[in-house]
Amino acid sequence: MTTVLERDGLRGAVLERSPEAAKDYKGKVAPDWCPGCGDFGVLNALQRAVFELGKQPHELLVVSGIGCSSNLPGYINAYGMHTLHGRSLPVATGAKMANHELTVIATGGDGDGYGIGGNHLTHIARRNVDLTYLVMNNQIYGLTTGQISPTSRLDMKTKSTPHGNLEEPINPITSSIMNGATYVARGYSADIKHLTQLIKGGIEHEGFSLIDVFSPCVTFNHDNDFAFFKPRIKKLEDEDHDPGDWKAACEKALAWGDEIWTGLFFESDRPSIDSMEPVLEGPGLARRPLGLSDSQSKGLIEAMM
Amino acid sequence: MSSKGLDLTIAIGGAAGQGIATPGNILARILARRGLHLYAYNAYQSIIRGGHILLMVRTRDQEVLSHGDKIDLLLCLNQDTMDRHLSFLKAGARVLYDGKKVQPGEAPDGVVLCPMPVAELAGESKNKLIQNTISLGMMMSLLGVDFSVLEEALSQLFVRKGPAVVDENVSMARAGFEHAEANFEPFPTPLPDGGKPLAVWTGNSALAMGGAAAGVKFYAAYPMSPSTGVLHWMAANARKLGILVRQVEDEIGVANMVIGAAHTGARAMCATSGGGFALMTEAIGAASMMEIPVVYINVMRAGPSTGVPTKTEQGDLWQALGASQGDFERFIVAPKDTLDAFNTMAEVFNYTDRAQCPGIVISDLLISEGTYTVDPDLIDMKPAIDRGSLLADPSPNGNYLRYAYTDSGISPRVPPGYEGFVHTVATDEHDEDGVIISDEFTHPHKRRKMVEKRARKFEGIAADVPPPELEGPAGAEVTLVGWGSTYGVIREAIEMLADHGVVANQLPIKWIVPFHGDEVSKILTAAKKVIIVENSHSGQFARYMRSETGFAAAGHIRKYDGEPFMPHHVVEGILELVKGDSEIYVPYQEMIV
Numbered sequence: 001m002t003t004v005l006e007r008d009g010l011r012g013a014v015l016e017r018s019p020e021a022a023k024d025y026k027g028k029v030a031p032d033w034c035p036g037c038g039d040f041g042v043l044n045a046l047q048r049a050v051f052e053l054g055k056q057p058h059e060l061l062v063v064s065g066i067g068c069s070s071n072l073p074g075y076i077n078a079y080g081m082h083t084l085h086g087r088s089l090p091v092a093t094g095a096k097m098a099n100h101e102l103t104v105i106a107t108g109g110d111g112d113g114y115g116i117g118g119n120h121l122t123h124i125a126r127r128n129v130d131l132t133y134l135v136m137n138n139q140i141y142g143l144t145t146g147q148i149s150p151t152s153r154l155d156m157k158t159k160s161t162p163h164g165n166l167e168e169p170i171n172p173i174t175s176s177i178m179n180g181a182t183y184v185a186r187g188y189s190a191d192i193k194h195l196t197q198l199i200k201g202g203i204e205h206e207g208f209s210l211i212d213v214f215s216p217c218v219t220f221n222h223d224n225d226f227a228f229f230k231p232r233i234k235k236l237e238d239e240d241h242d243p244g245d246w247k248a249a250c251e252k253a254l255a256w257g258d259e260i261w262t263g264l265f266f267e268s269d270r271p272s273i274d275s276m277e278p279v280l281e282g283p284g285l286a287r288r289p290l291g292l293s294d295s296q297s298k299g300l301i302e303a304m305m
Numbered sequence: 306m307s308s309k310g311l312d313l314t315i316a317i318g319g320a321a322g323q324g325i326a327t328p329g330n331i332l333a334r335i336l337a338r339r340g341l342h343l344y345a346y347n348a349y350q351s352i353i354r355g356g357h358i359l360l361m362v363r364t365r366d367q368e369v370l371s372h373g374d375k376i377d378l379l380l381c382l383n384q385d386t387m388d389r390h391l392s393f394l395k396a397g398a399r400v401l402y403d404g405k406k407v408q409p410g411e412a413p414d415g416v417v418l419c420p421m422p423v424a425e426l427a428g429e430s431k432n433k434l435i436q437n438t439i440s441l442g443m444m445m446s447l448l449g450v451d452f453s454v455l456e457e458a459l460s461q462l463f464v465r466k467g468p469a470v471v472d473e474n475v476s477m478a479r480a481g482f483e484h485a486e487a488n489f490e491p492f493p494t495p496l497p498d499g500g501k502p503l504a505v506w507t508g509n510s511a512l513a514m515g516g517a518a519a520g521v522k523f524y525a526a527y528p529m530s531p532s533t534g535v536l537h538w539m540a541a542n543a544r545k546l547g548i549l550v551r552q553v554e555d556e557i558g559v560a561n562m563v564i565g566a567a568h569t570g571a572r573a574m575c576a577t578s579g580g581g582f583a584l585m586t587e588a589i590g591a592a593s594m595m596e597i598p599v600v601y602i603n604v605m606r607a608g609p610s611t612g613v614p615t616k617t618e619q620g621d622l623w624q625a626l627g628a629s630q631g632d633f634e635r636f637i638v639a640p641k642d643t644l645d646a647f648n649t650m651a652e653v654f655n656y657t658d659r660a661q662c663p664g665i666v667i668s669d670l671l672i673s674e675g676t677y678t679v680d681p682d683l684i685d686m687k688p689a690i691d692r693g694s695l696l697a698d699p700s701p702n703g704n705y706l707r708y709a710y711t712d713s714g715i716s717p718r719v720p721p722g723y724e725g726f727v728h729t730v731a732t733d734e735h736d737e738d739g740v741i742i743s744d745e746f747t748h749p750h751k752r753r754k755m756v757e758k759r760a761r762k763f764e765g766i767a768a769d770v771p772p773p774e775l776e777g778p779a780g781a782e783v784t785l786v787g788w789g790s791t792y793g794v795i796r797e798a799i800e801m802l803a804d805h806g807v808v809a810n811q812l813p814i815k816w817i818v819p820f821h822g823d824e825v826s827k828i829l830t831a832a833k834k835v836i837i838v839e840n841s842h843s844g845q846f847a848r849y850m851r852s853e854t855g856f857a858a859a860g861h862i863r864k865y866d867g868e869p870f871m872p873h874h875v876v877e878g879i880l881e882l883v884k885g886d887s888e889i890y891v892p893y894q895e896m897i898v
Contacts, residue, residue: 027729028729028738028740029740029746032744032745056724057727058721058722058723058724058725058726058727059722061569061721061722063565066732071741073729073731074729074731074739074740074741077727078727079721079722079727079728079729080728080729080730080731080739081565081568081595081729081730081731082729082730082731082732082733082741083561083564083591083595083732084561084587084588084591084732087557087558087561087588087591089558090553090557090558090559090560090561090562090565091561091562091564091565091568092565093551093562093565094523094525094561094562094563094564094565094566094567094568094573095565095566095568095569095721096565097523097549097551097562097565097566098522098523098549098565098566098567098569098570098571098573099569099570099571099720099721099722101722102569102721102722119554119555119557119558120554120557120558122554123553123554123558277549278544279543279544279547279548279549280549284569284722285522285523285547285549285566285569285571286522286566286569286570286571286720286722287570287722288522288547290519290520290522290572290690290692291518291519291520291687291690292517292518292546292686292687296545296546296686297518297686297687299545300514300517300542300686301504301681301684301686304504304505304506304510304679304681305337305338305502305504305505305681
């Protein structure tokens with residue numbers, strides 16, 4: 001059921017409803033992304049994935065940072081947090097730790113996640129928090145009108161690099177595997193069906209899932225646009241790739257030429273921190289009563305005597 | 306041990322790595338179990354081995370308000386300690402040292418030198434720290450304490466290391482005790498016994514325990530002196546108390562992680578010091594914008610920058626006031642002592658829950674790392690918990706607006722996970738429904754209404770925060786104003802001033818935001834002479850108070866050398882300032898530690 005609210009000065013906003021189709025995961029407002037932006041495909045795939053998994057809107061918490069793609073929580077029918085630039089992962093970690101009953105999804109861009117938030121990505125991977133991180137990687141800073149990002153190619157000319165980029169781009173796939181992420185995948189926003197499967201796999205995976213998505217910026221990145229990717233994109237699923245083989249995964253992830261690989265590069269069953277932490281046995285911390293019991297209080301006082 | 310009752314300070318000096326903490330802890334336990342009050346101040350340096358440490362354990366038969374002005378019993382574990390401190394001792398003081406290794410130099414008249422034949426007493430022992438145990442035995446004799454008391458304390462301390470270690474320590478302590486009995490005159494009055502046993506804690510453990518009692522379920526931190534004790538307490542007690550504790554990659558991560566936890570409805574907190582707090586500031590504004598209650602503790606050390614990591618200062622007041630961009634709502638509170646630190650945690654959690662905004666607790670090295678006794682019956686482990694409008698109306702009516710405009714400004718809060726309340730919170734400005742109005746839907750009228758809603762909400766709750774009250778005689782010649790940790794030393798200085806014929810009172814400030822400008826103004830304009838006492842060079846508090854009240858104090862006592870005020874510093878400052886020739890007095894720190 002869909003309810004449309006009249007809102008002064010705004011488009012009709014939509015209240016939470018029981019989803020009967022992926023479109024029922026549409027948010028209260030329509031995305032303000034540029035027409036043709038890759039992020040539409042990612043939003044679409046995420047909505048399909050949570051629908052196909054039967055997740056109810058109130059069970060989901062979508063946490064983003066800042067940037068074009070980080071506006072996503074406002075566009076999906078789920079609980080959302082639109083946090084600070086680069087900080088979606090620690091906020092999402094805190095939320096998951098304090099209520100592990102929630103399905104937590106972090107979203108953002110390459111600048112947000114691999115640049116300003118890079119330190120958090122390193123450590124959430126080794127910490128193996130059970131959440132899914134969806135990075136809309138357009139290899140450019142879009143909302144600030146076009147400067148290099150950590151994934152911009154060498155020699156790329158932008159407003160901040162008029163003579164060409166001198167810095168080697170980061171490879172989020174290999175670095176996340178090295179840092180201990182237990183589900184590492186790459187998608188392409190033009191292949192929504194494939195991306196939906198990758199996101200579903202990430203949500204179902206118990207541990208930290210990084211899904212890097214080529215999500216072209218049609219306004220500011222004319223080097224890595226849909227025309228660039230279309231002939232190059234290949235799927236690991238069509239190959240004989242073993243996601244348990246981290247070396248093969250890294251080799252495939254580093255390929256950047258006529259063939260650029262997408263799909264599930266690496267997966268391991270290393271236990272998530274949520275499952276290792278005895279304090280989290282039982283209901284979410286946020287749902288437990290506050291304060292100390294008599295015996296806890298007595299023990300604390302006795303330890304001081 | 307004057308006519309005013311017991312007032313004795315035992316100091317242990319040496320280098321880091323010489324095992325000063327253990328005899329310090331044993332002394333504290335022995336004193337507290339006899340019902341004696343104590344405060345132990347550990348002057349140390351940022352070094353793991355070497356340097357100079359001086360642990361001062363002051364004990365009284367009443368509340369200990371500061372580390373005092375004197376040393377009665379000095380244990381020198383090395384020559385450096387003797388060289389630094391002997392000349393400051395007064396007649397009647399005793400000095401313990403290894404007679405073979407440490408040269409006493411010239412002792413002031415009446416100071417009793419008590420050389421210990423450490424090698425002779427230690428015999429076959431290969432324990433490098435055995436000197437400490439022998440010294441403890443000697444101290445018991447000088448203090449007139451039965452050896453059995455120390456024997457029991459040592460047995461408890463070393464029980465886990467096995468009977469051989471217990472036996473060695475007890476026999477060494479006994480050798481020291483017997484040597485002192487035979488050779489040195491004890492203090493004229495033995496240490497009193499039989500009082501109600503007291504508990505021993507540090508300010509950091511009081512802050513942590515206060516959080517636990519207030520219902521904290523999530524604690525995150527990056528280690529930083531002098532706040533690390535909060536992390537250690539939380540980590541040690543986490544599993545027993547059902548608190549999730551995480552050490553995080555940096556303070557930015559910490560500050561944001563607690564926001565995520567708090568948003569789900571758990572009470573969450575973190576602690577750091579100035580440098581880490583600097584990294585947290587953007588998140589504090591984010592919590593305020595998203596209207597998420599969360600508590601940040603800044604345990605101040607001497608700044609700026611890396612500063613002096615193991616020394617105290619009150620130099621982060623303006624940092625706390627300016628901690629994040631824009632106009633935003635937050636509480637700032639500075640507890641005055643350890644028990645107040647404990648109680649403050651529940652208070653600030655209740656206020657922040659009610660006002661749905663962050664709270665900043667300012668402590669400092671002096672409170673946080675000091676070891677204090679406390680009457681266990683005064684520790685309220687079940688403080689009142691008020692979560693404000695959290696889940697006030699959990700039945701969905703299809704019209705939930707997270708940031709609903711209300712008369713009070715308080716919008717009922719429902720955390721993620723509840724059906725029928727789905728919404729997004731945002732650090733961008735947003736409308737009642739959480740939809741951002743920072744880009745496509747920019748709207749000046751909505752922006753204004755939302756700014757006013759948040760402000761109204763805060764003002765309503767802030768009105769419940771109690772104003773400061775004048776302590777001491779009305780109509781006093783001098784009114785002393787301090788904030789946070791200076792409370793105790795000012796109180797002691799006021800008692801001492803009576804001997805100089807100066808009647809003084811104190812206006813201690815605990816709540817920085819909200820600051821009760823009208824009440825403070827009223828009290829201070831009626832005062833005869835106002836002197837502000839603070840541990841900062843620029844008078845951060847004096848300037849803040851002036852900005853909030855328009856009131857300029859007549860005198861200022863400021864200390865910024867890293868060491869806390871001793872009572873005589875404040876007394877001498879007041880005696881100087883009441884002459885009216887100067888406005889600022891900066892005490893000289895005699896003891897070099």
